[in-house]
Amino acid sequence: MRNCRYSRRSAKLQENINPMTAPPSDGQNNSTESNLQGHNSPNRMHFGWRTLKPWEAYVFALVVTAITLVLRLEFDDVLGGHPTLVIFTIPVMLSAYAGGLRAGLLATATSCLASGYYLLPPLHSFAVALPGDHWLQFSFALAGVLISVMNEALHRARRLADQISKQHVQAQKDLAKVETLQSAIFHSxxxxxxxxxxxxxxxxxxxxxxxxxxxxxxxxxxxxxxxxxxxxxxxxxxxxxxxxxxxxxxxxxxxxxxxxxxxxxxxxxxxxxxxxxxxxxxxxxxxxxxxxxxxxxxxxxxxxxxxxxxxxxEAQLQQANAKLKAWAQALNSFAIVEETDPQGRITYANDPFCSISKYSREEVIGRDHRDILISRTHPREFWKKMWVTISHGEIWRGEIKNHAKDGTVYWVDTVIVPLLGRDEKPETYLAIGFAITERKLAEEEWKRAEKEIQFLNTALEQRVLERTKQLKAANGELEAFSYSVSHDLRAPLRHVSGFVELLQREAGASLSEKSLRYLSTISQSAHRMGELIDDLLTFSRIGKSDLQKTEVSLAALVQDVMGDFQSATKERNIIWDIHPLPHVRADPALMRQVMVNLMSNAVKFTSARANAKIEIGSSSSPAGDTVIFIRDNGAGFDPLYAGKLFGVFQRLHSREEFEGTGIGLANIQRIIHRHGGRVWAEGVVDGGATFSFSIPNQPTET
Amino acid sequence: MNTANMEVTHIKNILLVEDDHRDVELTLAALEEQNLANQVFVLHDGAQALDYLYHRGKFTDRSGSNPVLILLDLKMPKVDGLEVLKIVKADEQLKTIPVVMLTSSRETPDLTECYKHGVNAYVVKPVDFSNFMKAVSQLGIFWAAINNPPLPAAKEKP
The missing domain is CATH 3.30.450.20 (PAS domain)
Structure with missing residues (x-):
């Protein structure tokens, strides 16, 4: 119920309070103001007509007295000369009522004068002859004064009442205002x-x-x-x-x-x-x-x-704070963190900062980072760019070279974040960095090494050029040498061989058996010398000529070479076991020489076998190269000397056992090496031998 | 035809140009086997060979026709065999004469060079005398082929 009352009143009070807070230009507010006046107007009516002003009261007194006098004189005959002063109490009362004391007194005085002049003998004179009239006039005046005094009291009472009424209205207004405020608070x-x-x-x-x-x-x-x-x-x-x-x-x-x-x-x-x-x-x-x-x-x-x-x-803030704290902790555990004021003076430095800079916190707080830590290695533009960036509120990142307290250099990959204040200007710069000294030193080392390498390379190139020149000269000499060997060394041999032959023809019949054997030995030696020279020339030629690589079918090549051996081996029992063979990319002439050499070796070293077996096959090396092997069941060799097999003039068997110059395998090795491959041999004494070589599928020129 | 043959056989119509006397002796010994030695005219360097072919120097007064075969050593003083070959094969008059290179060298460039300049045969002088004999006997056959059978020009005559 109470609540309802407040609600009902609140509307009205709300209206009344508005003019105090809102400008009165609003139409509704104007009407509210008039409503306020209307509300008070019945109070004024209650007190009757307004008190007359003094001059109005005086005029009123004179007029009323005059009217009374005229009416008295009119009815003089009816009254039979009786003064009847009592009639003048009417204007006195009216005047006193309307005008108060003074108006009443004026009416009383005027009535006395008028009655003395017109009514009391002697007539038309202010003098009063009869002693009874004196008394009459005096009692009238007394009554008039009394009436005036009493009316004055009434007037005062009326004014007081009026004043009280006004105060009451004001009090009501004030109360309404307070109630309005209270209500506003109440309904907050x-x-x-x-x-x-x-x-x-x-x-x-x-x-x-x-x-x-x-x-x-x-x-x-x-x-x-x-x-x-x-x-x-x-x-x-x-x-x-x-x-x-x-x-x-x-x-x-x-x-x-x-x-x-x-x-x-x-x-x-x-x-x-x-x-x-x-x-x-x-x-x-x-x-x-x-x-x-x-x-x-x-x-x-x-x-x-x-x-x-x-x-x-608050909870969110706390959570955010906790999160921030965790971040800060994580960051502090491995990053170098520093805060500076807008002038670059350090205001905060974390532990990693102190440990890397070797300064204590007290030593750096308040100091300018640049003054204590930064070496002079960075150009002025570097700093200028950094300051322009961060003072405009943008994040800067760069690698800074610092000097620790003990003078050692350390590099920090740094991000500087400007923290802006309310005026959108940087208030604090937060620098977070990671030590990259090792990387930087490595880079510097690398650069230095690169320069050195460049220098060495240049020197090396120079040397290579010189060596190449020397080599070319040497090669030229060698060529001339082998040419000369092939011509000039062979000529005397030919002569030895030729003239021994001629001598045999010429004097053969007359010579002893022994002499003939000597001649034969001379002839054979010359022949062998010729072979050696030929093989040596071949060997040197392999190194000189360019490789003419094409696809070579090893299967066809092996068949072809076997054909060459046909006549030489028809007396022997040789089982050829030829597996499928691949194509290789190689110089066909040189590859043929390789196969001829290896296969003739196999034929040669199985000559003591009643049942010779020669197997040729292929496989693949772990590196993907093609591997060819030729396996025989011949004399084999001591694995101890396997490394010597491929040397020039290296022999593991005596010439009496197996003929040959000892240069064939050296030639093979040279050819295979020139093809980027490898050659090797496995064997045991009297247990046969396997010779293998590899040819890269991705050929490399050597 | 016969008359012409007779005339040819009377002059030495094989020219051997060889600086090494021993090689000359061996070659002649081998040719002797083929009964050709007496037809060989021997010179010792390329310059002499050119003089001979062009009737110059001491051969200014040489009579008779050009040889039917030239055996030419490759390596010789003054003018070597290759140069002689070049000149002979570049000459309209001489280029029909078969030229056989006799050489110790098996060097491929030499061989290629010789064939490039139109050599007719190339014989590597073997160290082995029996092989040498074989090679020279081949030359004999070669010679016989040129000497006896109808030459393309002779064929046209009748």
Missing amino acids: AHFWIIATDEKGVIQIFNPVAERKLGYAAAEVVNKTTPAILHERQEVIERAAALSLEYGVAVSADFEALAFRAARGIEDMYEVTKVRKDVGSFPALLSITALRDERQSIIGYLLIGIDDTARKQA
Whole structure:
């Protein structure tokens, strides 16, 4: 019900309060103002016509007296000469009523004069002859004075009443204003307001309180204290805390809430408010004691606000802070962090900063980073660019070379983040960096090494050029040498051989057996010398000529070479086991020489076998090269000397055993090496031998 | 035809140009086997050979026709065999004369060079005398082929 009353009144009061806060240009406000006047006008009417001004009252007195005199004279005959002064009390009364004391006195005086002149003998003279008339006139004047005095009193009373009435109107206006303010506060959208009497029993419970706390005003007003709106436990704890603080027993009810307020202490605290229906929420509460003019407590005022949003924000802030703290911790554990003011003076430096710079925190705080740490290696433009960037509020990144306290150099890959203030200008520069000294030193080392390599390369190129020149010269000489060998060395041999032959023909019949054997030996030696020279020339030729690479079918090549051996081996029993063979990319003539050599070796070294077996096949090396092998069951060789097989003129068997110059395998090795391949041999004495060579599928020129 | 043959056989119509006397002796010994030695005219360097072919110097007054075969050693003092070959094969008059190179060298460039300049045969002088004999006997056959059978020009005559 109370609530309804406030609601109804609030509309009206709201209207009345508006002119105070809003400009009066608004049409509605104007009408409200006239309404205010209308409301007061009946009060004025209640006091009758306005008091006359003094001159109006005097004129009124004279006029009324004059009229009375005229009417008296008119009725003179009827009255039979009787003065009847009493009639003049009428104008006196009227004048006094209308004009107060002075108007009454004026009417009295005028009436006395007029009656003396016109009514009392002698007539038409102000003199009064009869002693009875003197008395009459005197008593009339006395009555007039009395009437005037009394009316004056009435006038004063009326003015007072008027004044009081005016004050009353003003008081009402003031009251309305206060009520409007109270109502506005009462209906505040944010604060709940609970007023109690001095015992704590709720008297006022505003709509916000109803909405926020879930109780209807009617449920609590005059029925309970605000203690039911608090967590019980909180109230108990508060009572305990207050008991401890003040050393008096504090009961865990409304007393605990109002304890401080009752002692005149402004009390504001955070509580958990309990709703009637469900749950509770954090609130901020202020409690004040209400006192009368004698300072005795007449009640308490509790103003509260829902603190949920603020608490949430606080919690979020705390969470964000915790997160930031974790980040900062993580960052601090391995990054070099530093803060400077806008002038570049260090305001913060973390542990990694101190440990790498070898300065203590106290030594760097307040100093300019550039003065203590930075070496002069960076050009002026480098710094200028950095400052332009960060002073414009943009992030800068770069690699900075610093000098530690002990003079050692360290590099930091640095990001500088300007933290802007309210004026959008950098307030703090946050520099986060990572030590990259090792990388930088490695880079420098690398650059130095590169230069050195470049230098060495140039020198090497020069040397290569020189060597090439020398080699070319040497090659030329060698060529000339082998040419000369082929011509000039062979000629004497030919002569030895030729003339021995001629001698045999010429004198053969007359020579002894022994002499003929000598001649034969000379001839054979010359022949062998010729072979050696031929093989040596071949060997040197292999090194000189360019490779003419094409696809070579090894299968066809092997068949072809076998054909060459046909006549030489038809007396022997040789089993040829030829596996499928691939194509290789090689010089056909040289490849033929290789196969001829290897196959003739196999034929040669199996000559002592009744059943010779020669196997030719292929496989693939781990590197993907083609591998060809020729396996025989011949004399084999001692693996101990396998390395010597491929040397020029290296022989593992005597010439008596197996003929040959000992240059064939050297030739093979030279040819295979020129093709980028490898040649090797496996064998045991009398257990046969396997010769293998590889040819790259991705040929490399050597 | 016969008359012409007689005339040819009377003059020494094989020219051997060889600086090494021993090689000359061996070659002649081999040719003797083929009964050709007495037809060989021996010169010792390229310059002499050119003088002979062009009737110059001491051969200014040389009578008779050109040889039917030239055996030419490759390596010789003054003017070597290759130069002689070049000149002979570049000469309209001489280029029909078969030229056989007799050489110790098996060097491929020499061989290629000789064939490039139109050599008719190339014989590597073997160290082995029996092989040498074989090679020279081949030359004999070669000579016989040129000497006896109808030459393309002779064929046209009748």
